[in-house]
Amino acid sequence: MGYDAETPRLWLERVEEVKHLEDFHDLWGSAENLYWSPRAPMQTLAHSSEWIKESLTSLNPKIDKYAIILKSSVESGGNPKMIGLVGTKDPGDEIVYMLNHPYWRQGYMSEAIVAFAGPEGIFWKLES
Numbered sequence: 445m446g447y448d449a450e451t452p453r454l455w456l457e458r459v460e461e462v463k464h465l466e467d468f469h470d471l472w473g474s475a476e477n478l479y480w481s482p483r484a485p486m487q488t489l490a491h492s493s494e495w496i497k498e499s500l501t502s503l504n505p506k507i508d509k510y511a512i513i514l515k516s517s518v519e520s521g522g523n524p525k526m527i528g529l530v531g532t533k534d535p536g537d538e539i540v541y542m543l544n545h546p547y548w549r550q551g552y553m554s555e556a557i558v559a560f561a562g563p564e565g566i567f568w569k570l571e572s
Contacts, residue, residue, distance in 0.1 A: 448510060449559040449566045454552060455513040456559050456566065459499050459529065464511050465489065467526035467544075468496045476545045499529070506534040508570055512543070512556045527552060530560045532567070539567075 447455035459468070469492035471477055475485050486492040499509040509531035517525035528543035530553075539561055543553045561567040 447513070451555040451559050453515055454555050454559065455515060455524075456510040456530065456556065457513060458501060459496065459509040459511050459531075461493065461496050461500060464526050465493060465496060467511070468492055468499075468529075471526070471528065471542060471544050474545060477542065499531075504534065506536050508532045508536070508567075509540075510560060510566070512552065514547075514552075528556065530556045532570075536570075 447457045449456040466489075469486060469489050472483070472486040472492055472495060478485055486495060497503055499507070501508050509529055511526040512528040512530060514525045514527050517523065527547045528541065530539070530541040532538060533540045539557070541553060541557065543556075559565055
């Protein structure tokens, strides 16, 4: 598979609207996930579709957003499950992240941050 980074439990790949929309809506539709965000939860898939477009590097080259994919979702025979996001915020000099609440307190975000911005992270290979 063409993932941009890999950890023992996760893969990171650039966010794609069609591929990640359902899980993106799960993430942004939850009030619990957005507790620290100024944004209100996305009410419809259409709203999430508009919001995900702002996360696409192809439409906004000043940012890079990666889907955090749970390997076990594929290894158990299912479809890839996006459990969160990690990336940069416009103008590209701030790291942002978000994890779906069922996956909190299990070390997934620490793993994803290291894969993104650690010494060998994909952040350092991005175009400036």
